[in-house]
Amino acid sequence: MSQSPALSVKNLRKTIGKKDIIKGISFDLYPGEVFGFLGPNGAGKTTTIRMIVGLIKPSSGTVLIGGKNIQTHFGDAMKDLGCIVENPELYPYLTGWENLEHFARMDSSIPLKRLYEVVDLVDMGNRIHDRVGTYSLGMRQRLGIAQALLGNPKLLILDEPTNGLDPAGIREMREFIRFLAEKEKLCVMVSSHLLSEIQLMCDRVAIISKGSIIRVDSVHALLAEQERVVWKAEPQEKAESLLREVTNVTRSEEFLITLYDESQIGNWNRMLVTAGVEVKEMRTKLPALEDLFLELTGGEHIE
Numbered sequence: 001m002s003q004s005p006a007l008s009v010k011n012l013r014k015t016i017g018k019k020d021i022i023k024g025i026s027f028d029l030y031p032g033e034v035f036g037f038l039g040p041n042g043a044g045k046t047t048t049i050r051m052i053v054g055l056i057k058p059s060s061g062t063v064l065i066g067g068k069n070i071q072t073h074f075g076d077a078m079k080d081l082g083c084i085v086e087n088p089e090l091y092p093y094l095t096g097w098e099n100l101e102h103f104a105r106m107d108s109s110i111p112l113k114r115l116y117e118v119v120d121l122v123d124m125g126n127r128i129h130d131r132v133g134t135y136s137l138g139m140r141q142r143l144g145i146a147q148a149l150l151g152n153p154k155l156l157i158l159d160e161p162t163n164g165l166d167p168a169g170i171r172e173m174r175e176f177i178r179f180l181a182e183k184e185k186l187c188v189m190v191s192s193h194l195l196s197e198i199q200l201m202c203d204r205v206a207i208i209s210k211g212s213i214i215r216v217d218s219v220h221a222l223l224a225e226q227e228r229v230v231w232k233a234e235p236q237e238k239a240e241s242l243l244r245e246v247t248n249v250t251r252s253e254e255f256l257i258t259l260y261d262e263s264q265i266g267n268w269n270r271m272l273v274t275a276g277v278e279v280k281e282m283r284t285k286l287p288a289l290e291d292l293f294l295e296l297t298g299g300e301h302i303e
């Protein structure tokens with residue numbers, strides 16, 4: 001990509017006591033993209049994010065936000081950053097608007113006009129003068145994002161933004177995050193332990209496991225290469241031995257699973273039918289996070 005990165009993480013490392021929690025990770029994020037940070041619980045997502053936003057000090061490595069080093073130019077770097085790590089800090093007894101006013105007062109460079117803009121962006125106009133204590137979790141998340149956007153950041157970091165939301169809230173949050181990236185040209189980094197979540201929301205993804213990045217790629221490329229075909233065919237033993245001659249096959253109860261190879265699927269199907277096998281079902285399947293990890297780590301299970 002020719003644009004300069006909104007966030008650049010280089011050889012970032014965190015050791016706590018004798019434990020290597022983050023083992024030297026690197027990745028770059030660009031304007032206008034939604035970047036997923038995917039890994040099972042305990043993989044090191046929150047620790048990484050806490051280092052990026054300056055809440056904890058890296059043991060070594062660098063973090064550049066908009067080209068500015070957070071270690072040497074912290075104030076400048078933070079101007080380009082908005083984030084929600086863990087729960088947004090909001091005062092439940094104040095209204096949404098009063099919360100925003102409170103946070104805006106801490107930064108004299110934020111004009112009143114910006115408060116109206118962020119309320120508009122998060123589409124909360126009709127509830128903004130209600131007390132936050134009466135908001136749903138989804139609304140509190142939105143207000144938290146409005147607050148994170150007050151300073152007009154170029155990079156927005158959200159740690160597990162859909163945690164605790166109901167299915168409708170999750171969908172709304174996903175759409176909202178995509179909207180921010182597309183319309184506002186924001187770079188948004190979201191962490192998640194759910195592949196399905198990342199798959200629907202993100203352009204690219206970094207996969208973290210046990211403190212190391214095992215892959216950074218476009219979601220499309222990653223999923224295309226992991227896609228599988230599920231076959232239900234009778235007799236199953238005959239189908240299995242025929243498919244084994246042309247590709248790798250695994251068996252899962254009454255199903256056979258092969259790689260998805262677009263150029264070959266038709267041939268494999270014809271081969272089975274010609275040999276007298278009845279193909280009862282044939283469908284593509286995207287991997288679950290568990291399968292993806294097994295594949296990428298060569299056998300490591302999610303703990």
Ligand SMILES: Nc1ncnc2c1ncn2[C@@H]1O[C@H](COP(=O)(O)OP(=O)(O)OP(=O)(O)O)[C@@H](O)[C@H]1O
Nearest residue numbers: 016019021039040041042043044045046047048193
């Ligand atoms: N202060 C600490 N002292 C010791 N170990 C820690 C500390 N903070 C984190 N860890 C360990 O580092 C690992 C990574 O934790 P982290 O919270 O970053 O993972 P995560 O991917 O965000 O998972 P989760 O979604 O469960 O928070 C875990 O094994 C955790 O127990």
